[in-house]
Every structure is written in structure tokens, then in C-alpha cells.
Amino acid sequence: MGSFQGVVTTGIYCLPPCPGRPRAENVITFSSAAGAEAAGFRACHRCRPYRGDRKPASASQLVCRAIDLIAGGALDDGDEVELAARLAVSERHLRRMFHQQVGATPDQLARSRRAHFARRLLDDTDLSVTDIAFAAGFGSLRQFNRVMVAIFRATPSELRKRRRRADRLVADGGLALRVPVAEGTNIERRLAQLAQTAIAGVESATPTCYRRTIVMDGDPGVIEIYSATTDAVRLVVHVPHIEGLIHLVSRVQRLLAGQPWDPFEDDIRGIVGSDVLDDLVTAYGTPMGGLRQFGLFYLFPTPAALATADTSALDAVGAQASLVN
Structure with a gap:
């Protein structure tokens, strides 16, 4: 903070x-x-x-929850009224809390987050300005240009010319990003924790790198997280499209902060043993070809796949109903 x-x-x-x-x-x-x-x-x-990516130092639980929802895209298609309703408060109260603790409205915070993410992409990648606009969650190129000029006093093209030579990240076969992590995060320790609990076929890990299969807007992909500095990781994403990339990065940041990648997957982890979990993935996960070099083979089973699964042959903890409830 x-x-x-x-x-x-x-x-x-x-x-x-x-x-x-x-x-x-x-x-x-x-x-x-x-x-x-x-x-x-x-x-x-x-x-x-x-x-960087810092929350206000003295933010209340309500404001922190709102910021997390905004990071997840709550204001991409919705508005402040809908955000307040999800938090069970009035729009007026939510705006007042943001004014006191953030110094900006929820909409202004969302705009700032998108602009900052886009600026990092302009620095770190060779993505086109148009691709960056949609990766950062902007609805149009015109809106993107308007916001960047308002916040940084320069167009995206002008900002790219200012990037430092050492900023540009190059990846062979993926898009490399520098992702800031929350203050106090011990990156090496978190990578070690992820390695200890990795699900065979879905995740693979070493002391300095964590990989897993993902689904982004219905399409499969892979992420790689490498230890880089004390306050950032190097993320390499292998996805078929980058629209909404900002939300994928937010999930990576939450994962590094100790949260699960997916609540459903986390529930299943808590029910079955690791050996059974590997068998469950092999039997009901979605196969992914061409990832053998990563040590990855499957997407984690969906709720729908497990809801109709015959798990009698698996030495699970609990009955089939326990897996999907």
C-alpha cells in the first residue's frame, strides 16, 4: 500500500x-x-x-470488494447502479465511500485501470494500438485514444515512442507481459505453494515457473508465470484472442495473492485427494493437444461434466453428489 x-x-x-x-x-x-x-x-x-497496481491503503471492506469486482469487469457492460446493487448498498453511498477512500468514482477508477494496463502493454509489447485498446477493455479505438490523452496527455502512438529500451519483452510463441503483484507478496513462496498442489495434466510447476491450462471467453489457452522481480512477475499467455486480456491478468494477480484460480475447482480440491483428483481430470477433463512440451494435457472438468459423471470407479472422498454440490 x-x-x-x-x-x-x-x-x-x-x-x-x-x-x-x-x-x-x-x-x-x-x-x-x-x-x-x-x-x-x-x-x-x-x-x-x-x-504498479496498488489499492488505497485504508480502503474499507466494501470499497475493496468493489475494486475487486471492477477488476473482474463489473463496469465493462454494467454501470455504477448495478455495481452498488451487487454490494447491497445505494449508488449514492458507494460513490460517497469511493470519494472518501479512493478520491475518484468507481467509473473513474475503472477508466484509470484500463488506461494503466494499456500503457504497460504499450511499453512491454509490440501489439498494435488497436489490439491494445481491446485487450485493455476499451469499447472502441476512439474511446481508447480519448482516455489516454485525458490521463497521460499524449496519444497511444506518442506514448509508445517514449518507452524505454529495457521495457520491451520478447516471447517465442506467446505474448509476454510484466505483471505487478500486491505489496508483501512473496513470489517464490507462492510459486512453491502452487507447485506442491499442482494437478497433473492441468498444471505444471518448477521453483521459478508455474503453468496451467485456462479458458478465456470460452476458448482454451495456457498461461506461464515466471519469477521476475520482488514486485512483479513475467506472464506469458498463449490465447487465441486478446480481447479482455486485462481481466485474465487480474485473475493472475489474485492467484499470486493466494486466491484460487477458480472457485469450483477449489471446491473439488477440498473434497477429493490428490491421486483421485488426477484420475478425475484424466477421465472427465477436456483434452488439449499440442501442449506436451508444457507438461499439460487437459482443461479442468466443468461442473456440467462432473454432474453427469459416473464416479463409482474412483476412490473419491464422498459420493458423486458431493462432487457437484
């Missing part, structure tokens, strides 16, 4: 510690990057605060 500093004499906000040293009387503190942007400040080119 941490605060952001807006410098009133330059109109720039920074993430301390920044090489720039403004006078204390010229500094305004914000709890979030979105709050600084809503107040009219733009991101510093030196410390590049958009490359």
Missing part, C-alpha cells in the same frame, strides 16, 4: 520515493492514482506510477 503525491507546481503525480524532490508545501497526497488523475494530475515519466 502507499500514497501518491501530486505536485501542484508541475501537475504531475508520483509514487514515492521518486527521483524528483518537490518542496513539501507544493505536494498534495492522494490515496490512489485514479484520485490523482481525477484531480487533474498526470503520471510522472520518471517513477512511472502506472506500472
Whole structure:
């Protein structure tokens, strides 16, 4: 966690510690990057605060829950009224809480997250501007350009020209991204935990790399997570399309923070033993060809597949009904 500093004499906000040293009387503190942007400040080119991903330091449980829903795409097709309803509060109350704790509305936070994700893609990848717009969750190229100019005071093409040579990531056979993780995350320890609980055929892991099969908008794919720095991982994604990539990255961040990849999969893990789980995947998982080099062969079984499965031959803990309830 941490605060952001807006410098009133330059109109720039920074993430301390920044090489720039403004006078204390010229500094305004914000709890979030979105709050600084809503107040009219733009991101510093030196410390590049958009490359991190921090929640407000003192956010309440309600606001944290709302931020998680926004990260999952709650405002992509819905609005603040629907978001408030999911949280069982009024829109007015939700906006008031965001104003107090974030310094921006939920819509402004969602816009800031999309813009920051897009800026990282402009830095790290060679994806086209159009591809980046849709990967970051923007509805159109025009909207993308308008938001980037509003937040960064430059067009996407101009921003790409400013990227540093060391930023560009190159991957053979996949799209490589640098993904920031939550403060306090021990990446090596988390990768070790994932290796210990890996499901054969669905996941494979080493002390420095975790791989798993995924489904993205109905289509299968693979992700690879590599230890990179103390505050970021190197993610390589192998997917047939990148629309909505921002939400896949959010799931990776939640996984690294200790949350399960999928609630249903996590429930099944808690019911059956590891040996039985491997058999369950082999019998009812969806086969995926061409992934032998990754040590991966299946998608995890769907609820529908297990609902009709004959598990009598499996040495499961509990009856078939327990698997799907």
C-alpha cells in the first residue's frame, strides 16, 4: 500500500520515493492514482506510477470488494447502479465511500485501470494500438485514444515512442507481459505453494515457473508465470484472442495473492485427494493437444461434466453428489 503525491507546481503525480524532490508545501497526497488523475494530475515519466497496481491503503471492506469486482469487469457492460446493487448498498453511498477512500468514482477508477494496463502493454509489447485498446477493455479505438490523452496527455502512438529500451519483452510463441503483484507478496513462496498442489495434466510447476491450462471467453489457452522481480512477475499467455486480456491478468494477480484460480475447482480440491483428483481430470477433463512440451494435457472438468459423471470407479472422498454440490 502507499500514497501518491501530486505536485501542484508541475501537475504531475508520483509514487514515492521518486527521483524528483518537490518542496513539501507544493505536494498534495492522494490515496490512489485514479484520485490523482481525477484531480487533474498526470503520471510522472520518471517513477512511472502506472506500472504498479496498488489499492488505497485504508480502503474499507466494501470499497475493496468493489475494486475487486471492477477488476473482474463489473463496469465493462454494467454501470455504477448495478455495481452498488451487487454490494447491497445505494449508488449514492458507494460513490460517497469511493470519494472518501479512493478520491475518484468507481467509473473513474475503472477508466484509470484500463488506461494503466494499456500503457504497460504499450511499453512491454509490440501489439498494435488497436489490439491494445481491446485487450485493455476499451469499447472502441476512439474511446481508447480519448482516455489516454485525458490521463497521460499524449496519444497511444506518442506514448509508445517514449518507452524505454529495457521495457520491451520478447516471447517465442506467446505474448509476454510484466505483471505487478500486491505489496508483501512473496513470489517464490507462492510459486512453491502452487507447485506442491499442482494437478497433473492441468498444471505444471518448477521453483521459478508455474503453468496451467485456462479458458478465456470460452476458448482454451495456457498461461506461464515466471519469477521476475520482488514486485512483479513475467506472464506469458498463449490465447487465441486478446480481447479482455486485462481481466485474465487480474485473475493472475489474485492467484499470486493466494486466491484460487477458480472457485469450483477449489471446491473439488477440498473434497477429493490428490491421486483421485488426477484420475478425475484424466477421465472427465477436456483434452488439449499440442501442449506436451508444457507438461499439460487437459482443461479442468466443468461442473456440467462432473454432474453427469459416473464416479463409482474412483476412490473419491464422498459420493458423486458431493462432487457437484
